Amino acid sequence: MSALARISNDIDEDDRLSEADFQRISALIGREVGIKLPPTKRLMVEGRLRRRMRVLGMTSFSAYGAHLFRQGGLEAELPYLINAVTTNKTDFFREPEHFDLMEKLMVPKLLEARRNERMPLLKVWSAASSTGAEPYTAAMVLADIAAQRRDFRFVLLGTDISTDVLDQGRRAVYPAEQIAPVPPAKQSRYLMFARRTGPRPEVRIVPELRRLVRFQCLNLMDGTYPFDRDVDIILLRNVLIYFEKSDQEAVINRLVGxxxxxxxxxxxxxxxMIGTSVTMRQVAPAVFQKAGA
Structure with a gap:
């Protein structure tokens, strides 16, 4: 039996994270990354931390709690703790109305405003990019538009707090079942299918799109963001619901800048409804335009 298997067998599945340690972890995650972990999330946190405990060779939550809070392991462990407890739900073409608007409204309006520029560069930022499905979806849409118009260039940035999902975004490899929402024509243009299919078939984004998407770690709770201030489209979808109201407004205001x-x-x-505090013009459900166009 391998050492990892022995550790797995040694972990008591009935062991529970103490109330005090859960509260400490909840407060820590709220303070560091703005994500709320109410008591209803305790079982989820326990399940995810069990996987991390196996990696560390720990057999109880009390040992993990002592490592974090009483034995000086917090600084080294914090990135792994964040990876463990953050939610990374994402899909290709999630909320597809936004991508229809990108094609029919946003890109034409942005290019019309820059009609005096030769081949303007459109910048799109997926500010909670998870494993990359969102920025790669936007890249597919923009690539189709660019192929038709031939009058602009584009680049995309994907940022997230979780280093694990950023690594997957850079690899751009996904389970084949995950790309079901991608229209067939885009599948044929922008996805590579393995010649030999294994028990769980995978696909990869074509290199032409991968070259246009950059991934970088970012904590939305940081006071400033080290990125350009002439971004054309920012996607911040389905992440603010995990933040406190004051943090929601602060993040939005920083991004609008x-x-x-x-x-x-x-x-x-x-x-x-979160967007009602934004001093921008609402042009569609959950879509806002900054003044000055």
């Missing part, structure tokens, strides 16, 4: 005049901010449809 990175939009060019006339640029667009897209929130998740479930977050449309």
């Amino acid at each position: 990175h939009l060019r005049p006339g640029g667009y901010l897209l929130l998740g449809h479930s977050e449309s």
